[in-house]
Amino acid sequence: MQKKILVSGFVLDNFLEISSFLEKNQIKRAKIEKKILHMLNTIVPSGELIHLAQGYKIQKMYHCLLQDFDKEAKEKECFISDRNLIYIAEDWIQLDQNILFILFYESPVEVLKQKACLNDKFYINDILNSWLKYNTFLLDFYKKNRERSILINYKDFDVALCKYLNEKYYFNMVKIYKENSSIKSKNLFDFLLEYMLNSNEKCLNCYKGLEGYSLNPNFNSNDLPFKNLESEIINLFQILKISEILSIKNKSLLDFIFEMQEYIEKLYYQHGNCLKEITFKKSQTIETKNKTIQENLSQINNLNQTIETKNKTIQNKDDLLNFQAQYGTAKSRIQNQLSYKLGQTMIVNSKSFLGCLLMPVILLGIVISYKQEQKIYKRKIEKDPSLKLPSLEQYPDYREAIKLKNHLSYKLGQSAIKFCKNPLKLWSLPYEIFKIIKNK
Structure with a gap:
């Protein structure tokens, strides 16, 4: 059974979901992870150079970190996660045949939507180019090392990953179900992003390639953007109408909640004085007891200091007598x-x-x-x-x-x-x- 797992991929949540999923299944984050990621930042250049379609060699001076990871994995199942691990994966897999790579990818539309929600500057072409270069490299690596790696869509990965790891590698994984985001209705912004993606043939072909090897493909060729645009727009307006009706009902419900809140506040203020008086008396009693305790503690400390001083004096005299008894004066x-x-x-x-x-x-x-x-x-x-x-x-x-x-x-x-x-x-x-x- 594999005990060493390396997680990599082009995902925007910094592997929070997969990390939580693995840790809930008793696969712990490796203690040596920080040192290995520091090594990774040293080997793999930053900026534009990181997207070059080539792997990087792990220098011999860092082989001891791999050995430490191997020792830790002998005691327990553990993992390391980082996007840039894929750039040294080819070299690492040559050094250690007992590594299992879990490679994640996301739909470019999902990546664009998540980027749009951030406060960062939103350059669609730059994001798609980064996505394409990275996932092309990831797909090439997977094709060469299918026996030592798993390719999986980050969307709703848990069920497929549990089943695969349990059947092939005999893990004792528990399915952790979460809300299926695929059932949410699309908005107009989603359609615009899908339309832009549909015009980018390279990204679309790369995504199809990833889905072709994936454990849990979500791509449906019959459901490409804008093939059923008219019906989707009608559904969207129906949803907006229902949303408007629900908004009116929500306003009535909110008015009722505010009335109840005012009534509760009146009851609270009626009993406020009583609560303040009780609190004041309790605080006075506690303060008096604290003063008594502090005085007693002060007396005890003084006695302890006196005893300690006398003990030192006695000890000094004993030392002097012992010295004089043995060596004279x-x-x-x-x-x-x-x-x-x-x-x-x-x-x-x-x-x-x-x-x-x-x-x-x-x-x-x-x-x-x-x-x-x-x-x-x-x-x-x-x-x-x-x-x-x-x-x-x-x-x-x-x-x-x-x-x-x-x-x-x-x-x-x-x-x-x-x-x-x-x-x-x-x-x-x-x-x-x-x-x-x-x-x-």
């Missing part, structure tokens, strides 16, 4: 640095004579202990890099802790380390310590 890390430990020891031991005597030994012990701790720390990191402590800048209390580097303890320790690296300058250490203490 920046203050403790600075206090554990060798500079700070040496300086602190020097201050404590300088307060007694015995402390001053033992100070070199104590400082040496601190240095040895510090180096041992650093070795242990490096071994741990080599075994498990995740144990490496973050940089001081990452600690929450970094700004406060960095102030410790300006303390006397830290500066004394830095001076001691500096002079220990160069023993020849140890004699000036007491002077340096005195200078640091004086500046503090």
Whole structure:
């Protein structure tokens, strides 16, 4: 069963009827349609060149769009509709043998009548020439590809198309009956258009050719324009007379309707005040309730904001505690640095004579202990890099802790380390310590 349908033809309603008909029968418009029509506008030139009797090649860069259409058609039955599809139909049917073309045409008289109803400029010869060039091209394509295409008159197409698709391609189509426009009486304008068409032999022959291959031909050679013109005109005047009588009766009916309308309006105004009062009371009640609801919502929003703020504060404190539990504080890390430990020891031991005597030994012990701790720390990191402590800048209390580097303890320790690296300058250490203490 064919799942890919391309709809084309010279119809003026932009395929609204056929699109609605297909979608009601569960054949959906393809999602890729817009992209394919953009490709079509790129390939097929606009203006007068569009009517040249030749097809156009689908460039290789657009083959992916055809593949996307093929993928979509595997999931569901779908269609694409556009008048200009016929110009690339020959090339497309070579690329994809599983495409079904539904080709529509309209009687040139129908086209002229529809054009006359529009506000556009109405040039009959231009319209007929466009109709002739397009439908000649369409008919030639159909004759070459009858196995992959259907030719059908756009007027009352539904019954014939349903029957054909159901029987040949096993679609499950439902007939959608609509008003048969053929039973409407012709007016004088219709006769004039038919007379003009009768004088255009090329258009008439092309239309006969289309009808000869059509599923639902509407052309009747015994009913050509103006063969029964006299009887048609008599019928037309009879219809006009009946229309005049109906117009008089319609006027009487309209007068009665207007009287009834005035009576209904009086009843409406009598009850108008009552309805206004009820509406006003209801609106007041609703307004009061809305205010109460808004106030409650405002309180709820305020509470939610307060809760959210407290939750953020609690979360920040939890994050700080978790960080300190795992890595300690920046203050403790600075206090554990060798500079700070040496300086602190020097201050404590300088307060007694015995402390001053033992100070070199104590400082040496601190240095040895510090180096041992650093070795242990490096071994741990080599075994498990995740144990490496973050940089001081990452600690929450970094700004406060960095102030410790300006303390006397830290500066004394830095001076001691500096002079220990160069023993020849140890004699000036007491002077340096005195200078640091004086500046503090």
